[in-house]
Every structure is written in structure tokens, then in C-alpha cells.
Amino acid sequence: MQRPAFPLSGQPAAATNPELVRVLGRWSLTALVVNAVIGSGVFGLPDDLVRFVGAAAPWAYVLAAAGIAIFMAVFAELGSQFKQAGGPYLFAREACGQFWGIQMGWFIWLVRLTAAAANTNLFVTYLGEFWPGATAPIPRIVIMASLLGALTFTNIRGIDRGARLANCLTAAKLLPLILLIVMGLWWSGPSWSQPSVTATPTGWLNAVLVLLFAFGGFEAALMPLAEGKNPRRDIPFALFTGLLVIAACYFLTQIVAMRTVPNLAGSERPLADAARTLLGPIGAAFIALGAMISTSGYLSAQIIGVPRQTYAMAERGDFPPLFASVHPRFRTPYISILIWCLLVLALAIYGNFMWNAVISAGARLVTYALACVSLIRLRQQRPHADAFRLPAGSVIALTGLALCGTLLAQMNLTHAAVISGIVAIASLNWFMVRRSPAD
Template sequence: MPRLPSSPPTVMTGEPSKPGLVRAIGRWSLTALVLNGIIGSGIFGLPGSIAKLLGPAAPWAYLFAAAGTGVIVAVFAELSSQYRETGGQYLYARDALGRFAGIQVGWFFWLARLTSGAAVASLFVIYLGEFWPGATSPLARAAVIAAIVGGLAVVNFRGVRAGAGLSNLFTVAKLVPLGLFIIAGLWLVESRTPPPLATAATAGQWFDAFVALVFAYGGCESAMIPAAEAKNPRRDAPFALVAGLSVVTGCYLLVHLVTMWALPDLAQSERPLADAARVFAGPAGAAVIALGVLLSTYGWLSGASVTAPRLTYAMAERGDFPRAFGAVHPRFHTPHVSIVLWAVLVLVLALYGSFIWNAILSVAARLVTYAASCVALIQLRRRNPEADAWRAPAGNFLAVLGIVLCALLASRLTITHATIMAVVAAIATANWLAVRGR
């Protein structure tokens, strides 16, 4: 059976006799990776949902969510700098906590990627409604989602170069509509009332808002994976994290403020950026923003369709997932079974749930992987105190704080989401029982 290149996980020990990665990523390149890893598509759909929960105090939630994200990013910065292989949370949990934990984290990370894909596909259809109002009807919605997800699967089935090239083509699209929206909005919107901190929102509503914003800040788990290839990770990683998160938070804050100032009924808007642009820039402005969002969401999906199937392939290669998903197409040399499975499940989830339903389920799955990574950091610090890696200040404290934050946010899950999580945990356990003797 053909196979993709793979290698076992290697922890950096600082021994000069061992080969290492080329340290070629500078401070600003590392900062760009943080920006690219975090800014996705969630900000295009969440302002209305956050406003519904918190009203005019909603902008403050972005600051609080950024602080929590900073804790998790610091944990991942240290973890990623210890490995030459980029396996993410699955690798960290498997190496630090054992095979059972690795399989559990792998399944939940896969669930997070699937539901993120479904949420973004749903958001694509919502903004397509700006040009084709009938796109949001059940039949048309199903056809559009099937076309974009299926089309990306075909592209990636035929070769990784085609898929990666398509992803690179759309990377810049996520920043262009945000930049245009912020500049035009700040220039043209007349009402600029500062957001009050006092609000009638309950503590539960604040936590619900934080849960939703984890989706917008998601991506921090991959932003620092190349830290081991930075020229000076001990100096540049903290800078990149602080600068990157500051830029992202500022961007998100300005986007929400502009939408809030332009739309008194922001909480009722499904396409908040397009609706706000229509107020201060007319139909043409709304069309430009909507087109930018379509490019951004499609670009995110193109990238996810390349990377997500590689997780099930990698797990199958290590014997931690059904062997069929480690199959490589003899002609195209792609993990075709994993690609097809990804497309089918994203389609099913997108047709079953709304944008926000899938976004929250994605967050729920991420919280499991975040908490496991925090536990892994504590274990690896105990096991490898001399590891040649970037060390997060007060790393153990940050890891414990991250676990507490994840637990608090997970307590806000609905019964439906919690049930799905329990089913996935049971499937992962059955998976472990089936492969543990191999």
C-alpha cells in the first residue's frame, strides 16, 4: 500500500549530536503565522450572536476572550517548541499522557475540524444570500453546500499540490474584507457611542458569549506549531503571541464596534458585516463585503479540506484509527478515504445544524483538546525538565488556569452538544479497545 512520508515524534533535548530543524522564521514571520492561524471566518458571523447575549457591552467580551486565548496560546507555544514533528494536540497527548488520551484527543480534534467546516460552509450560504436570496432555502442550501464541499474534496482527491495551491490563493481574502469594512466604517459611521461595561446580561450569558468567541479565536492551537523553527523562539515567540493577539483583538473589537454603531438591531442580523456596510456604503458596499466573506470562507474550507483529512490518515498510520483511513490512492498519492469521509461528514453536519450550532459544537470539542494539552504540558515539564524548548513564564500555573477555564466554559454546553460529546468519547474508547493490542 502506498504511504505518505511520516516519522515518529521527537522531543528536543538540546543534545548537539541530534539533527534539528532549520531556524529560519523571524519575529515578524512568526507574528504573521499567529495572525493567519487565528483570524478565520467566525468574526463574519458572530457579532449578531454576541450582541444578542450582551447588548451594547458586547465589545468587552472580545477583550476577556483574548485574555483566555492568550493562556492557551502560551501553553501551545511551549508544547510545539518541544517537537520536531507537527502533530498538534494529538501528538502532545499521545506522547505525554499515553495512547488512550492520544486517541481521545485525536477524535475530538477531528470533531472540531469537521464541525468548523460545517459552520463555515453554513456561513458561506448565509452570505451568498446577499446575491441570491433563494440560496438560504433548504433545497438550495443543501445543493450549494454539497457543491462547495464536494468540489474541494475532488480537488484534494486528485493531489495535495492542487489543494494547497488553492488554499494559498484565498489566504489574503480573509484580511481584505475586514480591512475595508473597518476603514470605511470608521470613516463613514456617524454614531460612535463607547460601549458600557454595565449590562443587564447574566454571568451565564457572559460565559455563553465567551464560548462563542472561542470559535472566532480558534486556530491558536496551530499558530505556534512552527515555533521550533524560529530564529530565536525564546525571544520571538512571546513577541509574536502578544503582537498577534493584540492585532486580532483590535481587529475584532473594531469590527464589532462598526457593526454595533451602524446597526441598532445588530442582534437580529444574520449577515452583520454586509448589513452594516449597506448602511454606510450602500448596496455596492454590502456586495463588496459579502464577496470578500465568500472568498474568505471558501478559502478557509479549501485549507481545511487539505489539512483535516491528514489527521485521520496520521492516526491510521500509527494504528490509532481504522486502517482504511491510512490508505493512499495509488495514482494521486492522497489519503482518499480520509478525504471522502471528511467531505461526507462535513456535509451531513452542515445540513443538520446551523452556523452557530456547529460553531458551538466545534468549541466544545476544542475545549477537550485544549484541556488535554494543558495537562500534557504539566506532565512534559515533569518528565523533561531540561527540554530544549521555549518555556512559558509560570507555565504550570497557566496550564492549570487553562484547565479551569475549559471546565467553566464546558459547563455551558447544551444537553444535545454534551450528548454528542459523550458519544464521540465512547467511539474513541471503542477505537482504543480495538487497537490497543496492535
């Protein structure tokens, strides 16, 4: 008889779940990092980077990778101190208490909601390669609602169905990028020069801010720490090896796009246009299909993981109890899944790809700032912890805090209002549950 995916709300997890098996080695964790990060950003941002910094766009990836390396270093030390599942939410809660754990949980949720909304928009944009009318207002809404509705229906009926769909889509998403890079680097046709754009400090900061969307997600590899063979040794290796692979892929993709697409800054589907130059309409269709697979694969993975994060927080008493509701027949957190779908659809309709990507990047900066504070606090609380320790770790964490503040200052008032609103909602959430016995 198959064991239910979830215990009933209120049942102790230990009574129904055996201990997790530690099977993930360093290369498996590295693959998790690469898979968690490479997604819609590489399909949607090459044109925006040219608008920000012109021909210097490939080097924006190098600058962003250097900034991300600071946060990866912080997460490497944090991850090596824990063997339990939970990731950033666990770090903040253990280091700084329930209030900051709840703030971290809400901002992680915002990161993933807006990232999913950005991916939903990009799916429709690349569908426009096959059906130009897809991007018109009414068809756009219908397509997004149908896509999210199908994923919701599949995942409410069972995690096994959702996981099989996510695995199939994930396996296919990297192939188009690899082929585009190989063909683009060997291409012997004329290289296009991009319009001259003066790369100002503001332009560079805006480029790095949006690239946080493309480089974000590595922290998802820290969620299954309870299934890692040796997290203290393998997490630092996985994070930095993954970063090198990701940065190289992004850098080369940007170069190929700039070589093959005239006026890249004006392209709506930059990688499809690059493939059109290399292989004609068939190439453009192939890359457009790859982008649609990548975005739908991301959404399939998110609808499995994110509702279960809110379910787990509700079970612990850190989130409204409604999110802990389990379907009586399918044994899935169906309320968490439904709320995820509705909020993603609302954000996707309200904002375009870039609006949601910037909100996601800004919310991610808040989570990185909380992680930096958590590192400083844990170093004070556990000065002799048996864990990987960064040289000058507190200085690195303070540098990360300064970088977060600098990049957050680039957001406009609308973006800042969303961030402030989540702080207020999370604070109200904490006020309502602060007497929870789970604390």
C-alpha cells in the same frame, strides 16, 4: 520527476522524504497564527454577542482574549519543547500516552469538522445577499454539497492544485475587513444605539464560549514546528503578537457593526449590513463576497490539512487503517478526504452556523484541557528541559483547566452528548489499536 506527495501506506517515511527545511521565522509564524484564527467568526458572531451582552459586546472580545491568552501560554511552553511536527496530538501522546493522544486526535478532528460545517453554513448565508433563495432548505443543501464536492474533487486530484486554490483565497480574505474597519471608524453618520440587554454572568460565559470559535485555531501554527528556524524562541512571540492583532481586529469590527447597524441582534448578515450603511448595496455585496471568500478559503485550507492529520495518525497506528489509503494515481489520501467531505456535509445539513460553532468551541475546550494536563505532566517528566518555561506554569495550567470546566458547563445536553460520544468512539479506537507496535 516530481516526488509523490505521499509515500505508499506502510513505507517508512525516512526512505522517501528528505529532512524538512527550517525556514519559518517569528514573523512568518505570527502570520500563520493570524491567518489560522481570523475567519468566519468575525462575519457570523457580532449579532449573537449583542444578544448575549448587549452594548458591552466589544468587551466580550477582551474577556475572551484574556482567556485565550492562558491557553496560548500553555501552548507556548509545550511548543518550545518539541521540534517535530505534530502539534497538540504530539504533546498529548508524548506527555500522557497513546490513549490521550488518540483522544486529542479525535477531538481535534471534531473541532475542524464542525468548524468547517459552520463555515459552509455561513457561505450559504452570505450568498443569500446575492440570491435570497439560497437559504431555502433544498437550495441550501445543493449549494453546500456542490461547494464541498468541488473542493473534494480538486484535492483528490493533487495537493498542488488544492494548495494553489487555498493560497489565492487566503490572500484575499483580510482585505474586506480592513476596509470595513477603516471606513467605519472614519464614518461621520449617526451612530445607532443597540437595544438594552442586561449582561448577566450566564450571558458573559455564553459570549466567551462562542468566541472560542472565533479565537480558536492558533494551535495550527504549531503544526509546522519542524520547519521553524527557532521554535523555542519564536513560538511565544508569534502566539502573543498574533493574539494582539486578532483581538484588535475583532474589537474594532464589533464597534463598527454596532455603530452602523440598527438592531444588530436581529441581523442575519451583520457585516454586510454594516457595509450597506457605509457604501450602500455595493458595499454590502463587497463584504458578502469577502465573507464567501473567507469561508471558502478556510474550507480549502482545512481539506488540505485535516485529511492529512487523519492519514498520519492512521499511518502511526492510532486511527483506523482505512484513513491511510492513498489514491493509486493521484497519490493523495483520498479516503480521508472523502470521509471529511461527507461528515462536514452531514454536520452542515443537521446544524446551523451557531450549533456547529458551539460544538467546535466545546471540542476545542477539551483539547485545551488535555494540553493543560500535558504541560503539568511534561514539567514532571522533564524538569530541566531546555525550553521556554512559564512563570507559575502549573498554576496557569490549572487555571486553564478550571476555565475549560466552567465554559463546558454552559453547553446544552445535545452538545454534551456529541462531546461524550467522541470520548466513547476515541476510547473504542484506542481499545482496538492499543497493542499497536507504533506505541
